Amino acid sequence: xxxxxxxxxxxxxxxxxxxxxGIIILCSIVAYFMFPDNLALLTRIVAIxxxxxxxxxxxGYCGIATLGHAAxxxxxxxxxxxxxxxxxxHDPILMTLxxxxxxxxxxxxxxxxxxxxxxxxxxxxxxxxxxxxxxxxNKLSSWTGGSDGLGGIMPSPLLGMFEFDLWGRTVYVxxxxxxxxxxxxxxxxxxxxxxxxxRGVKEDEIRISSMGASVQKAQLQMYxxxxxxxxxxxxxxxxxxxxxxxxxxxxxxxxxxLVMLVLGGAGSLYGALIGTVSFxxxxxxxxxxxxxxxxxxxxxxxxxxxxxxxxxxxxTAVQFIxxxxxxx
Numbered sequence: 001x002x003x004x005x006x007x008x009x010x011x012x013x014x015x016x017x018x019x020x021x022g023i024i025i026l027c028s029i030v031a032y033f034m035f036p037d038n039l040a041l042l043t044r045i046v047a048i049x050x051x052x053x054x055x056x057x058x059x060g061y062c063g064i065a066t067l068g069h070a071a072x073x074x075x076x077x078x079x080x081x082x083x084x085x086x087x088x089x090h091d092p093i094l095m096t097l098x099x100x101x102x103x104x105x106x107x108x109x110x111x112x113x114x115x116x117x118x119x120x121x122x123x124x125x126x127x128x129x130x131x132x133x134x135x136x137x138n139k140l141s142s143w144t145g146g147s148d149g150l151g152g153i154m155p156s157p158l159l160g161m162f163e164f165d166l167w168g169r170t171v172y173v174x175x176x177x178x179x180x181x182x183x184x185x186x187x188x189x190x191x192x193x194x195x196x197x198x199r200g201v202k203e204d205e206i207r208i209s210s211m212g213a214s215v216q217k218a219q220l221q222m223y224x225x226x227x228x229x230x231x232x233x234x235x236x237x238x239x240x241x242x243x244x245x246x247x248x249x250x251x252x253x254x255x256x257x258l259v260m261l262v263l264g265g266a267g268s269l270y271g272a273l274i275g276t277v278s279f280x281x282x283x284x285x286x287x288x289x290x291x292x293x294x295x296x297x298x299x300x301x302x303x304x305x306x307x308x309x310x311x312x313x314x315x316t317a318v319q320f321i322x323x324x325x326x327x328x
Contacts, residue, residue, distance in 0.1 A: 020187070020270060021180055028176040039168035041284060043240045046175040049276040050182060050233030051253075052260045053269060054103075054226040058111075059258070060266035061190060062219050063202030065123045066114060067254050068130035069230060074249030075099075075106035076231025078137060078144055081244040085152035086143065092155040092164075092174065096235045103231015104224050106133070111223030115216055127251065134249040149245040153238055164239075171240045178236060182229055186269055189225065198222050202267075263305055265312025274314045 031042055051073045058064040079102025083089040089098065114125045137144045144150050157163045162170045189195050200208045201215050209215050238244050247253065256279075264275020282301060287294040309316035 021184060024180060024183065024273070025176070028179075032172065036167070039172045040240070041280075043168055043172050043175045044237070045277060045280050046172075046179050047233045047237040047240065048257065048260070048280060049179065049273055050236065051230050052257050052264075052272045052276045053182065053186060054228075054230035054233070055257050055261055056266060056269065056272040057186070057190075057198075057222055057226040057229070058219070059261065060268065060272070061195065061202060062198045062222050063205075064114065064219060064223070065119065066126040067123055067251065067258060068110065068114070068126035068128075068133075069226075069257055070249055070251070070253040071110055071130045071133040072103045072106045072227040072230035073234040073237075073253065073257075074133060074137065074244075075227070076103035076234025077238045077244045077248045078102065078150065078234075079231065080235035080238040081150045081153050082143055084154060084238075085150055090154055090156040092158050092239050095155060095239060096178070096232060099235025099238065100228050100231040103234060104228040107224045107227020107230070108220070110227070111220045115219055115223070126254075130249065130251055130254055134246060134251075137246055137249055144244070147246060149243050151243050153242040153244070155239050155242070168240065171236075175236055175240070178232060182232060183269060183273075186229070190269065194218070194221070259302065261312075263302065263312060265315035268312075268314055271312050271314035275312060278313060 032039070035042060051069065054072065055066070055069045058066060058069075076099035080095040080099035083095055083098045089095060110126070110129050113129055114122055117125050138146050140146075141148075155164055158170055158174055162173075164170050190198075197208065197213060197218050200213075201218055205215050234248060237248065260275040260279045261272055262275070263279050264273065265271030279298075283294070283298055286297045290297065305313065311319060
């Protein structure tokens with residue numbers, strides 16, 4: 001009986017995942033035609049969304065406190081940029097894979113250090129790690145360009161056919177394909193037994209450990225996966241802007257990505273996407289309308305969300321819909 005009752009649940013889960021992917025693709029198509037002059041911004045949003053998704057894996061699903069996730073994003077950006085500028089690797093897909101590998105290696109290094117502590121000490125270690133990456137990129141100026149930034153990044157036509165035009169059409173389509181593929185894979189990972197184990201670690205680390213599971217091993221594995229995803233975001237950013245600066249390794253980017261995750265709702269891939277789009281679009285509109293006081297309005301928005309929607313925009317919306325269904 002239990003087996004039979006689980007079958008609809010699996011179908012519902014698959015249907016929900018396919019529906020989510022369909023919504024992402026539909027919204028991307030609508031955005032392409034509604035904002036043809038803002039494709040650079042939309043591509044930037046996708047790149048940062050990949051960073052926030054990667055942060056959600058370790059913070060929302062594993063409960064790891066970190067303010068240094070930009071180190072993984074920057075490692076991916078510099079990996080792809082150095083491959084193009086110094087080694088003549090211009091194929092965008094290969095550049096993306098190199099960036100993803102760089103992010104995964106940075107995730108392994110960062111996770112090995114950060115996971116040796118807990119709580120506030122863990123947070124401090126994460127800040128130290130991102131500053132170490134930032135300083136290393138600044139010192140190795142012959143490879144990274146230092147404070148001047150790394151230029152000379154020239155991606156070749158995608159699949160040998162689609163040029164990266166000035167309007168950003170090709171890179172935007174490429175970005176959406178990457179987002180859909182990554183999102184689908186993360187759905188599978190978070191719903192797998194490994195994903196459930198990581199959720200269990202966040203809820204009760206001691207109980208999971210007493211059951212014989214290796215808590216630190218699971219967290220480190222998720223950190224590497226997170227680095228891989230962040231590296232894809234970083235390489236996409238390098239391909240789209242064709243320059244990599246130290247800002248991709250900044251503490252500010254780490255802090256803003258955490259704000260976006262809280263805004264959308266931690267522990268949900270949809271929340272990570274909604275938080276990123278909401279924050280970056282609001283920031284762009286408000287900064288254009290009021291260049292001098294836009295930070296005040298962004299701060300007011302965040303305070304309102306934390307006070308009146310503590311689960312984030314997505315989490316609060318789901319809770320509201322569930323309560324309405326319960327009443328009916």
